[in-house]
Amino acid sequence: MPELPEVETIRAGLEPHLLGQKITGITVLRPSQLRDISPEELSTQLIGKTINRLSRRGKYLLFYCSSELILVVHLRMTGQLLYYSAGKPAMVHTRLIISLEPPAELHFHDVRALGQITLLNSKQLSNWRPLLLLGPEPLGPDFTLEYFQQSLACRRAPIKNILLGQRIVAGLGNIYTDEALFKAGINPLRPANMLSEAQVQILWTAIRQTLTTAVADGGTTIRDYLNSSGISGSFQRRLQVYGRKGQKCRHCGSELVGCRLAGRSTVYCPHCQPL
DNA sequence: AATTGTACCTGTCAGC
DNA sequence: TGCTGACAGGTACAAT
Numbered sequence A: 001m002p003e004l005p006e007v008e009t010i011r012a013g014l015e016p017h018l019l020g021q022k023i024t025g026i027t028v029l030r031p032s033q034l035r036d037i038s039p040e041e042l043s044t045q046l047i048g049k050t051i052n053r054l055s056r057r058g059k060y061l062l063f064y065c066s067s068e069l070i071l072v073v074h075l076r077m078t079g080q081l082l083y084y085s086a087g088k089p090a091m092v093h094t095r096l097i098i099s100l101e102p103p104a105e106l107h108f109h110d111v112r113a114l115g116q117i118t119l120l121n122s123k124q125l126s127n128w129r130p131l132l133l134l135g136p137e138p139l140g141p142d143f144t145l146e147y148f149q150q151s152l153a154c155r156r157a158p159i160k161n162i163l164l165g166q167r168i169v170a171g172l173g174n175i176y177t178d179e180a181l182f183k184a185g186i187n188p189l190r191p192a193n194m195l196s197e198a199q200v201q202i203l204w205t206a207i208r209q210t211l212t213t214a215v216a217d218g219g220t221t222i223r224d225y226l227n228s229s230g231i232s233g234s235f236q237r238r239l240q241v242y243g244r245k246g247q248k249c250r251h252c253g254s255e256l257v258g259c260r261l262a263g264r265s266t267v268y269c270p271h272c273q274p275l
Numbered sequence B: 001a002a003t004t005g006t007a008c009c010t011g012t013c014a015g016c
Numbered sequence C: 001t002g003c004t005g006a007c008a009g010g011t012a013c014a015a016t
Helices: A004-018 A039-046 A122-126 A145-153 A159-164 A174-184 A197-216
Strands: A023-028 A051-057 A060-065 A069-074 A079-084 A094-100 A104-110 A116-121 A257-261 A264-268
Touching: A004 A051, A004 A060, A004 A079, A004 A104, A004 A197, A023 A039, A039 A069, A039 A116, A069 A079, A069 A122, A116 A122, A145 A197, A159 A174, A174 A197, A174 A264
Parallel strands: none
Antiparallel strands: A023 A094, A051 A060, A060 A069, A069 A116, A079 A104, A094 A104, A257 A264
């Protein structure tokens, strides 16, 4: 479900509620969603700790707690983090509940149960494979045009696959990849190393613009996504291609075409995004 | 080494 | 009214 804009919206929404809060209880309803830690161990380690900082890396949420502990959450396709200022009963798809000092609760809700939660200390975090393999933040200073050009020059896979891969740049998923490629007028099937220098520059700008707008809109709600207060995003009204296969291109009127790339459905305009 | 396919889960919707 | 299959904001791991 959530890509960078959704995860960032959740992070920003939770931050004011969670900073300085003390964890008083952990209820694990679906142990298989814990990675490399048992429910008992998670409870023992976290109870009594304070949440000091909330950050995001790619699509990972990082809860920095006292005693150098970091709770790492990945929402995958349908995960949600919902904050309640009072106790709240678990629902069918509630997978984990974090109880906080005043009677407040953070619920991890996840229909498909693909989301993952783990607990690391700061040393483990700095050696944690999934984070080490992540490319730079697309809206941060390390994602320079020069870096992007060099990274694409030696890749033969379709540009869409590269953008989805998280290794060259972190945080893009199926929605924003298709939208950024449309904005840049680039065909998703085009081999990454076949883009002209001008195209790479346009794509670099398109990625950053698309994500910036989506963050400002609080993300995209298609079916599951809700922010930490249970509110929808609004970027869906700006979608140009995602989910619009067979409909008319808003720019030229051509029929939008679909294909499958990296196992994901892909939509583009054959006229505005020629191969 | 890079790239692709499949598994992990559950729910929804179209078509029969 | 069911049943079946395709598909859904993602990643990890095995097999090319």
